[in-house]
Amino acid sequence: MAYSEKVIDHYQNPRNIGTLNKESKMVGTGLVGAPECGDVMRLQIEVDDATGIIKDAKFKTFGCGSAIASSSLATEWLKGKTIEAAMEIDNMDIVEELALPPVKIHCSVLAEDAIKMAINDYRVKQGLAPIEDNKKHY
Amino acid sequence: MNFPIYLDNNATTPMDPRVLDAMLPYFNEKFGNAASRNHSFGWNAEEAVDYAREQVGRLIGCTSKEIIFTSGATEANNLAIKGVYEMYGSQGNHMITVTTEHKATLDACKKVEKMGGEVTYLSPNEDGLINLSDLEAAITDKTILITIMYGNNEIGVIQDIKAISAIAKKNGILFHTDATQTVGKIPVDVIADGIDLMSFTAHKMYGPKGVGALYVRRKNPRVKVTSQMDGGGHERGMRSGTLNVPGIVGFGKACEIAQNEMAEEAIRLSVMRDRLEKELLTIEEAYVNGNTQHRLPHVANISFKFVEGEGLMMGTKDIAVSSGSACTSASLEPSYVLKSLGLDDELAHSSLRFGLGRFTTDEEIDFAIEHVKTAVNKLRDMSPLWEMFKDGIDLKTIEWAEH
Numbered sequence: 069m070a071y072s073e074k075v076i077d078h079y080q081n082p083r084n085i086g087t088l089n090k091e092s093k094m095v096g097t098g099l100v101g102a103p104e105c106g107d108v109m110r111l112q113i114e115v116d117d118a119t120g121i122i123k124d125a126k127f128k129t130f131g132c133g134s135a136i137a138s139s140s141l142a143t144e145w146l147k148g149k150t151i152e153a154a155m156e157i158d159n160m161d162i163v164e165e166l167a168l169p170p171v172k173i174h175c176s177v178l179a180e181d182a183i184k185m186a187i188n189d190y191r192v193k194q195g196l197a198p199i200e201d202n203k204k205h206y
Numbered sequence: 207m208n209f210p211i212y213l214d215n216n217a218t219t220p221m222d223p224r225v226l227d228a229m230l231p232y233f234n235e236k237f238g239n240a241a242s243r244n245h246s247f248g249w250n251a252e253e254a255v256d257y258a259r260e261q262v263g264r265l266i267g268c269t270s271k272e273i274i275f276t277s278g279a280t281e282a283n284n285l286a287i288k289g290v291y292e293m294y295g296s297q298g299n300h301m302i303t304v305t306t307e308h309k310a311t312l313d314a315c316k317k318v319e320k321m322g323g324e325v326t327y328l329s330p331n332e333d334g335l336i337n338l339s340d341l342e343a344a345i346t347d348k349t350i351l352i353t354i355m356y357g358n359n360e361i362g363v364i365q366d367i368k369a370i371s372a373i374a375k376k377n378g379i380l381f382h383t384d385a386t387q388t389v390g391k392i393p394v395d396v397i398a399d400g401i402d403l404m405s406f407t408a409h410k411m412y413g414p415k416g417v418g419a420l421y422v423r424r425k426n427p428r429v430k431v432t433s434q435m436d437g438g439g440h441e442r443g444m445r446s447g448t449l450n451v452p453g454i455v456g457f458g459k460a461c462e463i464a465q466n467e468m469a470e471e472a473i474r475l476s477v478m479r480d481r482l483e484k485e486l487l488t489i490e491e492a493y494v495n496g497n498t499q500h501r502l503p504h505v506a507n508i509s510f511k512f513v514e515g516e517g518l519m520m521g522t523k524d525i526a527v528s529s530g531s532a533c534t535s536a537s538l539e540p541s542y543v544l545k546s547l548g549l550d551d552e553l554a555h556s557s558l559r560f561g562l563g564r565f566t567t568d569e570e571i572d573f574a575i576e577h578v579k580t581a582v583n584k585l586r587d588m589s590p591l592w593e594m595f596k597d598g599i600d601l602k603t604i605e606w607a608e609h
Contacts, residue, residue, distance in 0.1 A: 071520070079520060085588045102606035103591060104551030106514050106540070110590035128590040132516035136588065185607070 071133055072167035078137035083144050086126040088112040096190025098182035107131035107175065109139050111182035113146055113154070115190055122146050122154060127182075134172040138162050138179040146183065151190070155199065157183055211525045211570045215410075215563030216359050216387060216505060221456070222412040222564065228459040229414065232452035240449045241440060251451045258458025262419060265461040266404065267395035274420045274441045275454055279386040280310040281434075282405030282420035283353075285445065286382045287314040289431025290351045290403070291323055294380070298348035299323045302341065305546040306330055307355050311384055315353070324348070332548050333497035334363035341373055351380050356404075357388035360543040360559055361496030362505030364388070371400030380429060386410055386418075390464035391502055392472060396421055402429050408453065412564055413460030417453035420445075475562045476503035478571050482560060483508065485575040489582055491595070495544055495557060504562040507544075509553045512592040513585040515540075518558060521581030525574050528559040552591070552601075 071079070090097045095114050101107040108131065114124040125143035129136045141162055146154055162168070162176035188198035212220070232254060240255045242248025259270035276282045287301070303315050305327050315325045326344040330336050336354065352374045357364045367383060374381035382403035385394055389404075390411030396404055407418030422444065423429045430444070437446030483506045486492055491511040510518065515529035540554035549557075558578070562571075586592040594601060 079517075082588055087593065099590065099604075100607045103555070103601060104540075106516070106551075106555045108590055108606070128588050128593060130512065130517075130585075130589040130591045131514050133520040135514075136517060181607070 096186040098185030134175040216561035229456040261458035278418035279407035292432035300348040356385040362502035408457035
């Protein structure tokens with residue numbers, strides 16, 4: 069199967085690999101997937117206390133090229149966004165941007181889930197209720 | 207060096223130029239139908255097929271009359287398994303095989319079950335070898351066939367064929383082996399090995415695709431299989447269809463070359479394979495899959511823990527290898543062969559199969575070693591599992607948000 073140029077670019081030059089201090093109150097961590105499924109994604113955001121804007125985002129992913137590219141792209145998109153705007157990131161935006169084939173759509177779904185899990189982790193640390201995600205992935 | 211470097215010789219081999227040279231005249235100059243009895247075109251083709259049949263027979267120690275040409279090993283497996291079931295159904299309906307067989311065998315066995323037969327699927331040990339006591343325990347008075355592959359396509363493990371055939375013989379059961387990966391790589395002798403039926407194919411031994419054979423024993427005992435392809439009664443009535451003369455000529459030549467060069471080639475390949483394996487095992491948390499004492503000389507299957515196979519293959523795009531992970535399929539199933547060995551899903555997902563071949567060079571192995579090392583290190587740097595492992599976290603204790 070041929071990967072798109074953007075997937076290859078993210079795979080070869082992943083943006084924002086790394087680890088943030090998950091104990092920090094300003095950091096939210098999302099860990100999704102499972103080793104036996106062949107995909108594990110960890111996505112972290114760091115929120116600026118004063119502005120409420122995501123000032124840093126990092127990822128580490130165990131998975132195929134599309135999974136790596138989806139999470140790398142997600143961190144790019146997260147930086148500079150407010151929490152509210154970050155909640156709006158849709159997996160199909162990732163599919164479109166990376167030209168993922170149908171068998172790789174689950175990689176984008178994982179990335180969206182990781183974003184939401186990280187945001188909720190941050191919210192809970194701030195004493196806020198987690199946002200329910202009622203969106204159905206087809 | 208030409209990139210990508212081909213290290214997937216278990217999938218298929220490039221044709222040896224000598225094989226191609228032998229085949230070429232049979233496409234246009236000597237194009238006759240080997241079944242045409244009335245003119246020289248037919249006689250020439252028949253003569254060429256007879257000669258190839260002898261070359262093939264010589265390699266495995268049988269007479270030329272015992273070779274049934276087919277379209278490949280998949281067809282040979284189907285003919286052996288379904289053909290025995292139909293031919294000997296009156297004597298029993300039970301067969302025994304192993305969970306690590308090729309799909310061609312497993313699916314033919316499934317078909318036998320659909321037709322009313324019963325099949326026992328033995329599980330191998332962690333190293334891929336079966337327990338002979340399991341085999342003996344599975345035999346019933348209804349058992350008509352034991353079908354167990356000679357050398358495994360994914361891990362290269364070689365079963366104790368002589369012991370298995372002795373058990374079959376003692377119990378009056380026919381023994382079929384899928385020797386697709388084995389013939390032409392190590393010495394196979396159907397008499398010494400006690401084999402009644404054996405499938406193999408040309409394209410795994412530097413011959414053309416689209417031609418293979420089923421060895422069907424004619425003496426002690428005389429074995430017959432019910433044809434699965436009906437028509438003109440070619441191949442002693444067991445496989446109808448106009449013979450693929452150029453393919454068969456190529457198959458014969460490939461067998462002749464293998465017979466002459468196999469001994470030296472096996473040593474050369476095993477030295478290269480061992481070097482590749484030793485170097486790759488210097489990578490932390492890398493493991494060989496399958497028994498390393500009883501193994502085909504050209505195969506290495508290695509798991510690199512905490513990196514995912516498909517991602518790894520993308521990072522090793524300058525070498526052509528095969529991954530135990532079939533992540534491209536919607537099911538995300540890792541290799542059933544590796545799973546049968548009891549490997550965790552994550553290890554099965556993290557494996558690469560290296561298949562060396564006649565045209566593999568030392569220089570290519572040097573490159574492959576560095577290439578794989580670089581890719582594994584790069585992927586581990588971005589693997590959350592590797593980070594957890596390094597932090598001393600037991601991954602089994604984590605509740606995964608499964609998808």
